[in-house]
Amino acid sequence: xxRRTRLVGTVLALAVAGGLAACGGSGSGAPTLTWYINPDDGxxxxxxxxxxxxxxxxxxxxxxxxxxxxxxxxxxxxRRLAAKDSSIDLMSLDPPFIPEVAEPGFLAPIPEDxxxxxxxxxxxxxxxxxxxxxxxxxxxxxxxxQLLWYRKSVAAAAGLDMTQPVTWDQxxxxxxxxxxxxxxxxIKSESLTVWINALVxxxxxxxxxxxxxxxxxxxLGLETDAGREAARIMGxxxxxxxxxxxxxxxxxxxxxxxxxxxxxxxxxxxxxxWSATKAGVEDGTLDQSLLDDIGWAIYPRxxxxxxxxxxxxxxxxxxxxxxxxxxxxxxxxxxxxxxxxQAYYFAAxxxxxxxxxxxxxxxxxxxxxxxxxxxxxxxxxxxRPQTPYYNDVSIGLQETWxxxxxxxxxxxPQRSTDFITAVLRGERLL
Amino acid sequence: MTTEATRERGRRRGAGDDAxxxxxxxxxxxxxxxxxxxxxxxxxxxxxxxxxxLYPILQAxxxxxxxYRLTTPDDRAFIGVENYWVILRDGFFWQSVAVTVxxxxxxxxxxxILGFALALVMHRAIRRLRGLLRTAILVPYGIITVVxxxxxxxxxDINSGYINHWFGWVPGISxxxxxxxxxxxxxxxxxxxxxxxxxxxISLLLLSGLAQVPSDLEEAAEVDGATAWQRFRRVIIPNMKxxxxxxxxxxxxxxxxxxxxxxxxxxxxxGTTVLSLLAYKTSIGRLEIGLGSAISVLLFLCVILICWxxxxxxxxDLASARGE
Numbered sequence: 187x188x189r190r191t192r193l194v195g196t197v198l199a200l201a202v203a204g205g206l207a208a209c210g211g212s213g214s215g216a217p218t219l220t221w222y223i224n225p226d227d228g229x230x231x232x233x234x235x236x237x238x239x240x241x242x243x244x245x246x247x248x249x250x251x252x253x254x255x256x257x258x259x260x261x262x263x264x265r266r267l268a269a270k271d272s273s274i275d276l277m278s279l280d281p282p283f284i285p286e287v288a289e290p291g292f293l294a295p296i297p298e299d300x301x302x303x304x305x306x307x308x309x310x311x312x313x314x315x316x317x318x319x320x321x322x323x324x325x326x327x328x329x330x331x332q333l334l335w336y337r338k339s340v341a342a343a344a345g346l347d348m349t350q351p352v353t354w355d356q357x358x359x360x361x362x363x364x365x366x367x368x369x370x371x372x373i374k375s376e377s378l379t380v381w382i383n384a385l386v387x388x389x390x391x392x393x394x395x396x397x398x399x400x401x402x403x404x405x406l407g408l409e410t411d412a413g414r415e416a417a418r419i420m421g422x423x424x425x426x427x428x429x430x431x432x433x434x435x436x437x438x439x440x441x442x443x444x445x446x447x448x449x450x451x452x453x454x455x456x457x458x459x460w461s462a463t464k465a466g467v468e469d470g471t472l473d474q475s476l477l478d479d480i481g482w483a484i485y486p487r488x489x490x491x492x493x494x495x496x497x498x499x500x501x502x503x504x505x506x507x508x509x510x511x512x513x514x515x516x517x518x519x520x521x522x523x524x525x526x527x528q529a530y531y532f533a534a535x536x537x538x539x540x541x542x543x544x545x546x547x548x549x550x551x552x553x554x555x556x557x558x559x560x561x562x563x564x565x566x567x568x569x570r571p572q573t574p575y576y577n578d579v580s581i582g583l584q585e586t587w588x589x590x591x592x593x594x595x596x597x598x599p600q601r602s603t604d605f606i607t608a609v610l611r612g613e614r615l616l
Numbered sequence: 617m618t619t620e621a622t623r624e625r626g627r628r629r630g631a632g633d634d635a636x637x638x639x640x641x642x643x644x645x646x647x648x649x650x651x652x653x654x655x656x657x658x659x660x661x662x663x664x665x666x667x668x669x670l671y672p673i674l675q676a677x678x679x680x681x682x683x684y685r686l687t688t689p690d691d692r693a694f695i696g697v698e699n700y701w702v703i704l705r706d707g708f709f710w711q712s713v714a715v716t717v718x719x720x721x722x723x724x725x726x727x728x729i730l731g732f733a734l735a736l737v738m739h740r741a742i743r744r745l746r747g748l749l750r751t752a753i754l755v756p757y758g759i760i761t762v763v764x765x766x767x768x769x770x771x772x773d774i775n776s777g778y779i780n781h782w783f784g785w786v787p788g789i790s791x792x793x794x795x796x797x798x799x800x801x802x803x804x805x806x807x808x809x810x811x812x813x814x815x816x817x818i819s820l821l822l823l824s825g826l827a828q829v830p831s832d833l834e835e836a837a838e839v840d841g842a843t844a845w846q847r848f849r850r851v852i853i854p855n856m857k858x859x860x861x862x863x864x865x866x867x868x869x870x871x872x873x874x875x876x877x878x879x880x881x882x883x884x885x886x887g888t889t890v891l892s893l894l895a896y897k898t899s900i901g902r903l904e905i906g907l908g909s910a911i912s913v914l915l916f917l918c919v920i921l922i923c924w925x926x927x928x929x930x931x932x933d934l935a936s937a938r939g940e
């Protein structure tokens with residue numbers, strides 16, 4: 187009995203000692219920077235380890251993985267930052283949520299010299315997304331954009347010349363005549379906001395016309411020709427069932443399944459679809475003929491004469507205002523976003539670079555033959571509304587534009603405007 | 617003689633009174649000591665309970681009186697009951713209440729009927745099969761709610777689901793049916809998964825109630841010529857009222873606080889937002905601490921109301937059941 191007690195005591199002592207040792211960091215003496223990352227295929231952890239090596243003992247970067255969902259990542263980071271969590275040295279931030287954390291001063295200001303270095307050769311869309319109130323508040327890392335993916339056979343049968351920009355109406359007609367499904371994201375989530383924003387901005391409109399205004403003074407640009415045109419396109423696709431019965435619950439992955447299926451035709455989606463399809467062919471779950479049939483182009487236009495406002499996503503790096511090592515964190519951020527690291531991340535994990543140099547990398551061009559189109563798309567990409575109240579605007583849009591079959595140009599823009607405005611004024615629940 | 621006898625009786629009575637008093641004093645001393653011991657034993661747990669339940673409730677009530685968003689800390693201001701005013705005037709809130717009440721009512725009623733049937737089966741089962749039967753019936757309850765929610769979601773999902781293929785012969789079901797695209801079908805799946813998951817719980821509670829019904833009462837009723845239905849209504853049900861109340865109360869509270877199933881399956885789309893989800897979305901999603909706390913306080917008041925209604929409705933005094 188006594189022996190057992192002693193054994194339990196020893197185990198407990200070891201556990202406590204182990205715990206304390208873990209709290210103490212690596213013990214090498216160099217500060218440990220914690221980088222909160224979004225889940226990926228291991229690319230950010232690899233870059234962190236390379237930068238730790240390059241720092242030559244000046245600092246160590248440890249990664250801490252955030253939830254998979256972008257909204258959940260935002261929630262966790264915002265809660266920690268509001269609690270002045272000093273463990274956040276670096277964070278991978280989704281661009282639409284940047285104003286929300288920049289406005290209350292949760293991000294450390296970027297020194298002038300760092301700003302100069304990290305903005306060189308960066309695509310326009312990524313720069314716009316990293317900025318708030320004319321100031322660069324985050325370091326552009328990787329920049330995502332949606333392309334129009336198509337099945338060459340369907341496009342040819344529909345008589346579409348895919349070397350030229352195509353419009354949503356042309357796609358709608360092609361899907362009607364070919365009796366196939368158009369793959370779009372109609373699920374009530376952030377994906378729907380991405381679609382709405384792309385449709386509105388492609389007509390030259392803006393969902394939020396005065397992004398820097400206070401909540402009560404925010405003005406929406408939905409009750410415009412651009413807003414009504416966006417509603418017309420979405421409503422037509424929804425009402426006529428052109429995207430198939432799965433549209434109201436269709437996210438990016440479900441869209442890909444539809445596109446890869448028997449009735450696949452056209453799809454708007456992020457570049458991950460290419461590596462995912464290639465992996466499917468390598469695994470033997472998809473045919474090589476499918477991969478050979480896939481083409482890509484710039485996002486569809488709303489108006490034939492106006493270039494599309496292509497969707498912009500990706501990840502920027504923020505340095506926590508309450509970090510105890512902000513100087514080192516900026517040093518680390520500069521290391522993380524070098525064109526070499528961005529090229530590696532693009533080729534290995536399929537996340538496009540924000541730096542134009544990375545697009546010349548042979549590895550990238552081999553893995554992603556559509557890299558030049560991605561770069562072109564990023565140059566004309568339009569960020570989602572940049573306001574500290576983005577989340578309310580986005581959820582408000584989802585509440586009023588879902589399901590797509592209920593969207594009508596005559597009523598949806600007005601209903602959406604009234605609802606979101608009331609929510610921002612604190613008069614309605616969301 | 618009479619006087620002597622009276623005196624003697626008086627002496628005896630007096631002695632008896634003293635003994636009674638002494639016994640009562642000893643008894644009350646013992647009771648007090650037991651009560652003290654009870655407090656010593658339960659006190660720490662009571663303090664911890666207060667810390668983990670009462671403190672957050674009071675904090676939520678306090679926060680609900682403020683306009684406070686985590687990402688605009690400088691804008692924090694005391695606004696009294698304005699948050700409650702905004703919530704109670706909002707149709708979205710009442711829609712959430714309606715959906716929550718609907719889910720609660722349907723699940724509790726169906727579970728009560730199914731649970732009773734299962735409890736009767738378990739009660740009447742052959743002794744050798746009883747253990748196996750109870751284990752088999754309890755399996756769904758042993759599964760974590762989030763896991764069961766995902767299982768049901770993937771089963772009914774239009775892309776990955778098999779339900780549409782298996783039940784394509786049922787009128788109204790086809791491969792094109794998107795269960796999570798409309799209110800009615802979404803609620804159907806949410807409610808069905810809830811019933812599947814928690815019927816075992818209610819049946820187990822009812823089984824314990826059935827075991828408490830005296831068999832001689834049932835036999836007497838049978839001898840008196842009562843039919844099976846009459847025995848069930850007049851003998852079994854009244855004798856297990858306390859067990860039914862506990863089952864209904866626990867399940868009603870649980871159903872009213874439903875979150876996981878809705879969160880996983882629809883995330884509130886198609887008008888399926890329930891109160892817990894609304895509180896979560898407001899506090900955690902929108903970081904609106906004041907407004908979200910006010911919704912949580914209202915949810916808490918609803919839970920208190922359900923307890924009160926259940927206890928009044930069943931007229932069960934649980935204290936008297938313990939012989940106090």
